[in-house]
Amino acid sequence: MTATAASAGLLYSDTEDELRAAVRSLxxxxxxxxxxxxxLEQDRPYDPELWDTLxxxxxxxxxLVPEKLGGQGASHREAAVVLEELGRSVTPAPYLTSAVVATEILLACAPASAEATALLAELAAGRTVCVPALPLTLGPGGPLPAGPPTTPVTAVADAVAAHTFLVLADTGLYAVPAAEATRADRTPLDLTRPLATVTPHPGAGTLLADQATARHAVARGLLAGAGLLASEQLGLADWCLTETVGHLRTRHQFNRPVGSFQALKHRLAQLWLDVASARAAARAAADALATGAADAPLLVSxxxxxxxxxxxxxxxxxxxLHGGIGMTWEHPAHLYLKRAKAxxxxxxxxxxxxxxxADLADLAAP
Incomplete structure (x- = not known):
């Protein structure tokens, strides 16, 4: 699989459509x-067999991994398509953390680190799940954590699925096996993306990069993660719109489809415009990351x-708009609301x- 050409613009390529069809079918x-x-009711959000297939x-x-390093040699555009579909199905899977953020961090370290290269090959083959030990709320441009490698990190997403943690410390970046760290699970709002506090054991892990390289690599991973998270949010919003329209077409009140009422038509029309605009924004960010555009940080934000x-x-x-049924546990609407909030x-x-x-566009505060 080759990277999508920049000349394709923001439209989905045939390769991306084929990938979407395969992921959606799965x-x-x-x-x-x-x-x-x-x-979720069994407190086992992840399906290991599903992850192996995906x-x-x-x-x-x-x-996102070049073919010479054992990957598919695709781009952020294809990864964005996968995240759209994961968002549409609100599937619990460590794709954003492992296949995007951790992969980008390792790619930045791999040229000078044999250990990072080897870990990247395992990750690309789907044989391991690698999760950055970073707070889920940490965004690009934010202050990076600093301290010894044994410093506890809170709100680490997908820690329960991790085989290896990437730990950022003041002495560099470390690959810490999950067995060499203590994990304390937390109760998140979004049960489909579990959170935990991770504390590496003293002396655990392998050094992958020095401090300067590590901080650059983590910044790169956070930028890609934020940019492609927009595609997950797009898929989530698109499912909500489609599901709501379908419900209002079949639900009747006063012997008329509920969706025929003018006030609801206006709300759905506005939501459709919002989703269409979100698609343009998410695709622009993914394309900028894929092509290494100079304005990628701006488009991601x-x-x-x-x-x-x-x-x-x-x-x-x-x-x-689903009414009473939308407030029940049996209807999946609450899963989408919790994921969207998280x-x-x-x-x-x-x-x-x-x-x-504002900083990137040189817009001074009032």
Whole structure:
């Protein structure tokens, strides 16, 4: 698989459409809302067999990894398509943390580190899950944590699925096996993306990079993560819109479809415009990351500042316009609302990205 050409613009390529079809088919078969709810009720959000098929069978885990390092040699555009579909199905999977953020960090370290290169090959093949031991709320441009390698890190996403943690310390970046760290699970709002506090054991791990390289690598990982999180938010919002429209077409009141009422038409029309705009913003960010554009940080902040709010609004409308059924545990609307709310804090809030955007665009504060 080759990287998408920049000349394709923001439209989806044939390769991306084929990838979408494969991922959507897999998730429709193995990650239905009922299946997700059943796993959450058993306190087992992740499906290891599903992850193996997605990561290794389809090859999604190695999309950002060059072929010479054992990956698919694709780009952020293809990874964005995978995240759209994971957002549409609100599937619990460590794709954003492992296949995007951790992969970008390792790619920045790999040229000078044999250990990072070897770990990257394992990750790309889907044989391991590597999670950065960073707070989920940490966004690009934010202050990076500093301290000894044994410093506890709170709000680490997908820690329960990790085989290896990437630990940023004041002495560099370390690869710490999950068995050499203490994990204290937390109760998150979004049960489909579990959080934990991770504390590496003294002397644990292998040094991958010095401090300067490590901080540059982590900054690169956070930028890519924030940019592609917008695609997850897009997929989430698109599902909410589609599901709500379908419900209002079939639900009747006063012998008329509820969706025929003018006030609801206006709300859905506005939501459609919001989702269409979110698609443009998310695609622009993914394309800028894929092509290494100089304005990638600006486009990433635009995407996050906008898509974050759209996902929350779409999920809120989905719950409200489904009426009583939208408030039940059995209907998946609450999963989308919780994911949207949690995503609005992940990798930098909308306010954080607006501040970055103002700095990047030289817009002085009033």
């Amino acid at each position: 998730l429709a078969d193995r990650s239905t809302p009922a299946a997700v709810l059943a796993r 990561a290794a069978g389809i090859g999604a885990a190695g999309l 635009v995407a996050q500042a906008y898509c974050s709010g759209v996902a929350v609004r779409a999920a809120e409308e989905c719950v409200q 995503d609005s804090l992940a990798l930098g809030t909308a306010g954080h990205h607006r501040t970055l955007l």
